[in-house]
Amino acid sequence: MAAGSRTDVSTTREETSAMRVLQIGGGSMGTRRMRDLRVRPGIEIRLLDGREDRRARALAAFGIVGFNSLDEALAWDPEIFIVSTPPDQHSDLVRLALDTGRHVFSEADIWPSQPEAEAIAERGGVVFAPSATLLFHPVVEEVARIVRHELGAVHAFGYLLSVDAPSWHPGEGQEYYARHRATAPAREMTAFELIGLHGIVGPTRSVSGRVEKRGTLDGDAEDTYCLQLVTETGAVGQLSVLMASPQVARRGWVAGENGVVAFDLLAGSVERRLPGARTDDVRHIADWAEVLEQVYDAEISAFISAVEGTGSWPFSGRASLNVCSTLAAAELSMLTGRHETVRPGLVPAAHPTMYEIP
Numbered sequence: 001m002a003a004g005s006r007t008d009v010s011t012t013r014e015e016t017s018a019m020r021v022l023q024i025g026g027g028s029m030g031t032r033r034m035r036d037l038r039v040r041p042g043i044e045i046r047l048l049d050g051r052e053d054r055r056a057r058a059l060a061a062f063g064i065v066g067f068n069s070l071d072e073a074l075a076w077d078p079e080i081f082i083v084s085t086p087p088d089q090h091s092d093l094v095r096l097a098l099d100t101g102r103h104v105f106s107e108a109d110i111w112p113s114q115p116e117a118e119a120i121a122e123r124g125g126v127v128f129a130p131s132a133t134l135l136f137h138p139v140v141e142e143v144a145r146i147v148r149h150e151l152g153a154v155h156a157f158g159y160l161l162s163v164d165a166p167s168w169h170p171g172e173g174q175e176y177y178a179r180h181r182a183t184a185p186a187r188e189m190t191a192f193e194l195i196g197l198h199g200i201v202g203p204t205r206s207v208s209g210r211v212e213k214r215g216t217l218d219g220d221a222e223d224t225y226c227l228q229l230v231t232e233t234g235a236v237g238q239l240s241v242l243m244a245s246p247q248v249a250r251r252g253w254v255a256g257e258n259g260v261v262a263f264d265l266l267a268g269s270v271e272r273r274l275p276g277a278r279t280d281d282v283r284h285i286a287d288w289a290e291v292l293e294q295v296y297d298a299e300i301s302a303f304i305s306a307v308e309g310t311g312s313w314p315f316s317g318r319a320s321l322n323v324c325s326t327l328a329a330a331e332l333s334m335l336t337g338r339h340e341t342v343r344p345g346l347v348p349a350a351h352p353t354m355y356e357i358p
Helices: 007-013 028-036 053-063 070-075 085-099 117-124 138-149 184-200 289-306 317-336
Strands: 019-024 045-050 082-085 103-106 129-130 154-164 204-213 223-231 236-242 242-256 259-264 269-274 279-284
Touching: 007 269, 019 028, 028 045, 028 053, 028 289, 045 053, 045 082, 082 085, 082 289, 085 103, 085 117, 085 289, 103 138, 103 289, 103 317, 117 129, 117 317, 129 317, 138 242, 138 259, 138 269, 154 184, 184 236, 184 317, 204 317, 223 317
Parallel strands: 019 045, 019 082, 082 103, 103 129, 154 236
Antiparallel strands: 154 242, 204 223, 223 236, 242 259, 259 269, 269 279
C-alpha cells in the first residue's frame, strides 16, 4: 500500500461532513484557490507550503492553518489535493494523490502527469482535473460555441499573446519559478494558451516552431514562441507567445466555411463575420479585468462539483497530454527543422534545447 493511503475514508466522513482539501502551494495561484474555496460550504482547507510567510499570510487572510511538511499534511488525511506548486513539481504530487485514492486538481502543466494518470483515477473512482482556466472564460466559451455551431468546418486560425514580462510578479526574487529557463514565462504561457485553443479548435496533430530569445531582458530564457499548428481535423493555424514586448495583447481569430470569428480577450469582444450564416456583428462579452477572478472561481467550483458528482470536468488527462506534447514537438522542431508529429510519448525536455535528436 502506498504511503499515505486513505484506509479509513468512511470513518473520516462519518466524523465530519466537510471535505478535507489540501491546498499545496500558497503563492499567487494557491492564494486564489484558498480565497475561492473558503466561502464554499462543506469544505475544510489546510495549506501545505514550506515558506513560513505564506503559511502566516493564509492564516491571517483566510483563517487557514498551514503545514510545513508533506507528512504532517497526510496525517490530516485530506480527501482532495489542489496542486499549485511550480510546474516542475506537479507530476509527483498528482501521482501521489491518485496512488493514495485522492481527488486532485493540478494547475496548468508544462510536463504532463504520467500518461496512465487518467486510467488510475478512473479505476480508483476519483477525479483527476488538469487545470483549464481559459475554458471558463466567457469569451473563450462564446468563441468555442460559435465554432461548434455557426462557423462550419474550420480552415485556419491564429492567436497572439503578448505580455510585458517585467510586470510579472515584480516583488518576487529568484525563488520565483518564472525566473528560470525551464519554467520561463513564454514556455509556461505557450502551454496555457494551447489549452484555450484546444477548447476552440481541438487537439493538435503536428507542429513546427521557432523558439528564441528575441528581447533584451535579463536571463537566458527563451522569450518568443511561434508555432505553426495542424489540428486533428486538418485545420492550420499559428500561435505566437511574446514576452519581450511592452504591448500587452491577447486576441485571435478562426476562419471556416461560413466566415470568420475574431476575438479579443482583454477587451472582451467577439466579432462575427459569417456571411454563410447571415450573421455580422460585434458584441462585448466581458472585459478581462472584470471577470478574471470569476473565471478562477468558476474553474475551482467545477472541480468541486465533479468531486461531488454533480458535474463533470471539461479537460481530460489526454487533452492535457496533447497540450504538453505539442509544446515539446514545437521545441524539438526548432532543433530538427522539421514539422513534428505530436505523439503522447514526447514530453518537454528540461530546457527547450535539450532534446535528443532522433
